[in-house]
Amino acid sequence: MDQISISTQFDDIDIDLVHCVLSKSYWSKGIPKDVMVKGMQHSLCFSALTPEGRQVGFARMITDRATFAYLADVFVVEAYQGKGVSRLILDSIANHSELQGLRRMMLATRDAHDLYKKYGFEKIENPEIFMQSWNPDVYKSNVN
Numbered sequence: 001m002d003q004i005s006i007s008t009q010f011d012d013i014d015i016d017l018v019h020c021v022l023s024k025s026y027w028s029k030g031i032p033k034d035v036m037v038k039g040m041q042h043s044l045c046f047s048a049l050t051p052e053g054r055q056v057g058f059a060r061m062i063t064d065r066a067t068f069a070y071l072a073d074v075f076v077v078e079a080y081q082g083k084g085v086s087r088l089i090l091d092s093i094a095n096h097s098e099l100q101g102l103r104r105m106m107l108a109t110r111d112a113h114d115l116y117k118k119y120g121f122e123k124i125e126n127p128e129i130f131m132q133s134w135n136p137d138v139y140k141s142n143v144n
Contacts, residue, residue: 014055030139
């Protein structure tokens with residue numbers, strides 16, 4: 001993966017590609033592009049790029065950069081899966097200067113528990129203290 005680089009520059013994000021992937025994903029199915037972009041603008045985004053600047057992976061940290069961060073929207077395009085791109089993205093997140101010393105980082109995943117365990121994530125010890133306001137159909141009501 002020497003040829004893949006990680007950028008946190010917003011201008012390096014291929015908005016159309018990210019929207020194509022996220023709008024079909026189980027976690028943000030149907031997300032409107034303008035909603036996705038607004039979320040990205042208020043997050044610390046990580047883009048995996050080929051030497052030609054083509055985006056092959058993405059993740060974003062929703063964070064106050066002082067105490068808390070939530071890892072979201074992690075993906076690697078199919079042609080680059082299994083080649084270490086997700087580890088490269090997660091290494092960049094783990095070592096990013098604005099994400100050091102946080103009290104808590106969280107994420108939700110259906111199927112990548114083993115990957116995230118390598119970066120210190122573990123099951124919530126006391127999930128009964130957490131609450132959520134959940135509207136899984138919000139994007140369906142916002143369809144243009």
